Amino acid sequence: MHSAELAIDTTIAETKPKLRLGRTIRRHIMGFAGLFILLSLVVVAFVGPYVVPYSPESQKYDNLASPSLEHPFGTDRLGRDVMTRAIYGTRVSLQVGIAAVIIGVIGGSLLGVISAYFGGSVDYLLQRLVEVVMSFPPLVLLILIAAAIQAQVGASIWTVAVILGVLAIPLMSRVVRSIVLSEKEQPYIEAARSLGATNWRLLFLHVFPSVFPLAGILAALSLGGMILAEAGLSFLGLGVPPPTPSLGADMGGSARDYFTAAPWLAIFPGLILSFIILGATMISEAVRDVVDPFARQGGVGK
Amino acid sequence: MIGYIIRRLLALLPILFGVAIFVFIATRMMPGNIAQIMCGNNCTDEQIAELEADYGLDKPIPEQFVEWIGGMARGDLGDSFLRNRPVADEIVDRLPITLELLILTMIISTVVGVGMGAISAMNHRRWPDAGIRVFNIMGMALPAFWVATLVILLPSIWFSYAPPFQHISIFEDPWGNMREYVPPALVMGLASSCGLARIVRGSILGVVGQDFIRTARAKGLSESLVIRRHALGNAMLPVVTILGMQVAGLMGGAVIIEQVFALNGLGRLVFESATMRDYPVLQVMALYTVVVVVMMFLFIDLAYAWLDPRVRLTGGQHA
Numbered sequence: 001m002h003s004a005e006l007a008i009d010t011t012i013a014e015t016k017p018k019l020r021l022g023r024t025i026r027r028h029i030m031g032f033a034g035l036f037i038l039l040s041l042v043v044v045a046f047v048g049p050y051v052v053p054y055s056p057e058s059q060k061y062d063n064l065a066s067p068s069l070e071h072p073f074g075t076d077r078l079g080r081d082v083m084t085r086a087i088y089g090t091r092v093s094l095q096v097g098i099a100a101v102i103i104g105v106i107g108g109s110l111l112g113v114i115s116a117y118f119g120g121s122v123d124y125l126l127q128r129l130v131e132v133v134m135s136f137p138p139l140v141l142l143i144l145i146a147a148a149i150q151a152q153v154g155a156s157i158w159t160v161a162v163i164l165g166v167l168a169i170p171l172m173s174r175v176v177r178s179i180v181l182s183e184k185e186q187p188y189i190e191a192a193r194s195l196g197a198t199n200w201r202l203l204f205l206h207v208f209p210s211v212f213p214l215a216g217i218l219a220a221l222s223l224g225g226m227i228l229a230e231a232g233l234s235f236l237g238l239g240v241p242p243p244t245p246s247l248g249a250d251m252g253g254s255a256r257d258y259f260t261a262a263p264w265l266a267i268f269p270g271l272i273l274s275f276i277i278l279g280a281t282m283i284s285e286a287v288r289d290v291v292d293p294f295a296r297q298g299g300v301g302k
Numbered sequence: 303m304i305g306y307i308i309r310r311l312l313a314l315l316p317i318l319f320g321v322a323i324f325v326f327i328a329t330r331m332m333p334g335n336i337a338q339i340m341c342g343n344n345c346t347d348e349q350i351a352e353l354e355a356d357y358g359l360d361k362p363i364p365e366q367f368v369e370w371i372g373g374m375a376r377g378d379l380g381d382s383f384l385r386n387r388p389v390a391d392e393i394v395d396r397l398p399i400t401l402e403l404l405i406l407t408m409i410i411s412t413v414v415g416v417g418m419g420a421i422s423a424m425n426h427r428r429w430p431d432a433g434i435r436v437f438n439i440m441g442m443a444l445p446a447f448w449v450a451t452l453v454i455l456l457p458s459i460w461f462s463y464a465p466p467f468q469h470i471s472i473f474e475d476p477w478g479n480m481r482e483y484v485p486p487a488l489v490m491g492l493a494s495s496c497g498l499a500r501i502v503r504g505s506i507l508g509v510v511g512q513d514f515i516r517t518a519r520a521k522g523l524s525e526s527l528v529i530r531r532h533a534l535g536n537a538m539l540p541v542v543t544i545l546g547m548q549v550a551g552l553m554g555g556a557v558i559i560e561q562v563f564a565l566n567g568l569g570r571l572v573f574e575s576a577t578m579r580d581y582p583v584l585q586v587m588a589l590y591t592v593v594v595v596v597m598m599f600l601f602i603d604l605a606y607a608w609l610d611p612r613v614r615l616t617g618g619q620h621a
Binding site for chain 1: 316317320324325328332439440443444445447448451455459557558561572573576577587591
């Protein structure tokens with residue numbers, strides 16, 4: 001009897017992890033599908049440049065050649081291979097998006113933690129500043145800042161990433177702040193303080209770690225928007241400067257004059273861009289299904 | 303109530319002042335000014351200096367700021383550098399274009415969004431729900447400027463059809479006007495309806511779990527009657543916020559869509575003014591958008607109080 005029970009226990013213990021993984025994937029099929037799309041594009045973007053025989057800026061092919069075996073996505077008005085540019089453009093999109101998310105999340109966490117933890121006049125001043133920045137419609141602010149900073153220091157994919165990341169800080173800091181406000185009243189913080197822990201020790205050992213899961217969620221929710229914003233800015237000619245390949249820039253500016261003659265110029269970069277953002281959106285939707293810090297905050301921008 | 307509105311509007315003033323300073327500094331930090339851009343490479347330094355003096359750009363920045371704020375206080379919004387006419391006239395001319403686009407977009411967004419959300423919630427976890435959610439995610443993911451480009455490009459390739467690109471008044475030629483405005487409104491309306499549908503779905507599902515819905519069902523009401531009569535009204539509260547925020551965003555003009563469809567609305571004005579360093583227009587447009595956003599939030603809060611008797615209006619802290 002006893003040994004039989006034990007045998008059942010061990011079989012359960014052996015099969016449990018496997019079952020759980022399968023069930024997790026099935027329950028969040030959308031999130032894992034998004035992850036799959038995004039990871040495939042990451043592989044294409046970072047391995048592709050070593051595989052394709054063309055350079056994204058080389059202009060030695062026929063102008064406006066329609067898609068063929070040699071040039072699957074055709075060539076553009078300067079005789080550049082559109083597929084090669086799309087692969088490099090995917091890498092630029094991902095680099096800018098991920099860098100902007102990292103800047104936004106780290107900056108937002110720092111600002112939110114400082115604002116909430118120290119409270120008082122520090123909190124008051126920071127929050128008024130956050131309100132001023134957040135009262136701007138995002139795109140107007142983006143255009144202003146992008147036009148101002150880009151020409152000042154010379155545009156590159158990293159200035160675009162910094163601009164997008166910094167502009168995301170206020171909203172992120174609001175979410176982090178509300179979490180820290182409740183966290184700092186927890187009894188364990190008081191206990192640590194009564195044991196003589198300094199502010200810095202409390203901050204780095206206790207408050208920051210409590211923000212980590214939230215930071216991950218914010219990152220997952222904001223990636224798609226960042227990539228879309230980069231594409232939109234570049235499309236308007238205020239983002240990644242030519243001749244750097246960018247999915248947005250390749251569909252804007254003077255390329256538009258050739259769209260009727262060469263529709264592949266419009267179709268393929270947009271299709272790839274849509275897949276990147278689709279992957280990111282599916283992940284963010286899956287995360288949102290589980291937790292939604294923006295909803296708990298009482299609406300974006302409030 | 304009146305006191306509450308006044309308090310909220312007074313709270314707007316310091317924000318406006320902060321924004322005014324912020325924009326003033328941001329524009330002056332932009333390299334190159336209108337004089338240099340208009341000259342290109344053809345001017346001597348003296349000619350550039352002369353142009354700068356014409357625009358008042360040779361004065362110290364604090365003096366420029368005081369002059370501008372003083373003008374604003376007297377109701378003078380200043381003159382556009384680029385167009386040699388009052389900024390106010392420029393905005394008034396373009397507002398109808400932006401407003402028409404806004405109204406059409408919001409009609410499409412609300413009807414389609416609420417409809418999809420309600421159908422999705424009523425068929426929770428069945429195939430219409432799954433289908434609508436897939437459509438919603440596609441709608442949120444597809445970049446609007448790409449969809450807009452295809453909406454113009456594909457008909458022109460397949461049927462040699464192009465929407466009119468010059469402004470057509472709705473009063474002179476309603477059909478031509480619709481051909482001009484419906485495509486961009488559809489692109490934006492369907493995209494924002496997808497975000498809206500998700501909120502409506504979540505909101506209805508949240509309401510449906512409550513006691514009064516169980517009572518309504520126990521009375522023997524049909525499911526569609528339960529949703530329409532009892533659930534939908536209560537589920538509309540969060541929707542008001544989303545709609546208000548969409549209106550606030552569109553009031554400033556849709557920069558990218560107006561650019562793609564060649565509509566001379568406020569969004570294009572902001573974009574052109576930024577690239578041409580037309581400071582007076584940028585300053586006023588920044589203040590205009592802030593006023594619109596803050597007023598919209600006030601309106602949302604008032605709508606909440608009106609729709610939901612449980613909501614009480616107090617203070618004006620979160621303007």
